[in-house]
Amino acid sequence: MNDARNPLVRLQDLQHFLADGTLEDNLHQQAAMTSALLGAASCSIMLLGGGDGDEMRMSVYARHGELPEAARQASVARGEGIAGRVLASGESLLIEDIAKSELASLARHPEAGCSLLCVPIRIDGKIVGVINAASCPGNAPFGETELRLLEVAALFIGKAIQVQQLQHLLDSRFAQLALLQEAQQKVGESVRTAYRNPEDVAKILARSFFREMTKAGFESAQIVSAASELIGQLNLHLHEKGQTGASRVES
Structure with missing residues (x-):
């Protein structure tokens, strides 16, 4: 990855996640910080919105880097696409090369050499969305280290959302x-x-x-x-x- 620092050193960047300001501003800042933390080309935060129960759908609330138009406009249900599958299963996902993956047909931008991470965001054990990260084309693919870093980042994002909700x-x-x-x-x-x-x-x-x-x-x-x-x-x-x-x- 672009950021070759020790993972424990990189984790220090997460101390900035619980920043002041509006939830929207915080989510955009956190997407940018997460992208830098992982050396990712793009990062997006998707949260559940309209609907009720299992009918609720996710959409992109914050992003950093370029995203395909289809991904920016998407409204995703449980089990729909890659993010929807992670939302339904609650299990983090690491795809080293999306073009060679069995999930290639579900990707909105299945470019060869592109690596993908998708991790659920939880508040008190309940999944409220997911965070996605895509690697830069030509860079080394994501590995277990990046996956664990993103899982920790997702915990901080969930807490940041909860704090903002309670403050409001x-x-x-x-x-x-x-x-x-x-x-x-x-x-x-x-x-x-x-x-x-x-x-x-x-x-x-x-x-x-x-x-x-x-x-x-x-x-x-x-x-x-x-x-x-x-x-x-x-x-x-x-x-x-x-x-x-x-x-x-x-x-």
């Missing part, structure tokens, strides 16, 4: 009060240590929202109406996010 949730005073009330019911636990998963925080907020509306005297039909409004706002947000993502990919 906790910006709300309502969220802070809801978490405080919940934590007070758990002897010996604090808000900081009791809830580290954004999904747990979201459920707590939902329960608190329901309790407060009930205490305020709202009827069941009115609470349902409020929930419907919340879903409507979510759909609008996802639609706007999808349009923004499409514009960003095109650029």
